[in-house]
Amino acid sequence: MDPLDIIKDYYRPGTTAYEILVRHGRQVAVKALKAADRVAHLHPDLTFIQESAMLHDIGMFLTNSPGIGCFGIHPYVMHGVLGRKLLDAQGLPRHGRVCERHVGVGISAGDVRLQGLPLPERDMLPETLEEEIICFADKFFSKNGGQGKEKPVARILRKLQHHGEDKRSRFQFWLERFG
Numbered sequence: 001m002d003p004l005d006i007i008k009d010y011y012r013p014g015t016t017a018y019e020i021l022v023r024h025g026r027q028v029a030v031k032a033l034k035a036a037d038r039v040a041h042l043h044p045d046l047t048f049i050q051e052s053a054m055l056h057d058i059g060m061f062l063t064n065s066p067g068i069g070c071f072g073i074h075p076y077v078m079h080g081v082l083g084r085k086l087l088d089a090q091g092l093p094r095h096g097r098v099c100e101r102h103v104g105v106g107i108s109a110g111d112v113r114l115q116g117l118p119l120p121e122r123d124m125l126p127e128t129l130e131e132e133i134i135c136f137a138d139k140f141f142s143k144n145g146g147q148g149k150e151k152p153v154a155r156i157l158r159k160l161q162h163h164g165e166d167k168r169s170r171f172q173f174w175l176e177r178f179g
Helices: 003-010 016-038 046-055 058-062 076-089 093-101 109-115 129-138 153-161 165-178
Strands: none
Touching: 003 016, 003 046, 003 058, 016 046, 016 058, 016 129, 016 165, 046 093, 046 129, 058 076, 076 093, 093 129, 129 165, 153 165
8 A cells, every 4th residue: 555645635746735744754654663673573563654654644634724734624633533534434444543543642531521622532542552653753743844853852742741741751651662
């Protein structure tokens, strides 16, 4: 399966959103495959990691995010659940779960309830090794600015701290495991 073929079903090549999605997906894929190398003894599915890294943000075009060329109606925090619906419909439920579970460092049902997020009230936390790897790698790259440079770990940790110590701790665990 070629992720670019699926992306082209929803994004027109040459548009801002397409260019940002593909660049970001490639950055995350490279970082994720390096992280997977660190845990090669656990036999991560490298093909799945590559594909899912390219597709994890596919739902962003449905959000109202003009800064990245997306003019949909939904809040950006919904891009994961929207992406899951798209990929489930394509017959790719495993890839769809990555879309849903990569947001932040995962979102719990409690987070949805306490923060009043416009999301289904269920746990959307990375469960598999591959989901954790992609979620980890994603934190290092911004789609909105940053000129494609990798974010420093200290900046990622500072940002996660605002969302709770549990989020920061989860990322730190991944950093020790994959970093």
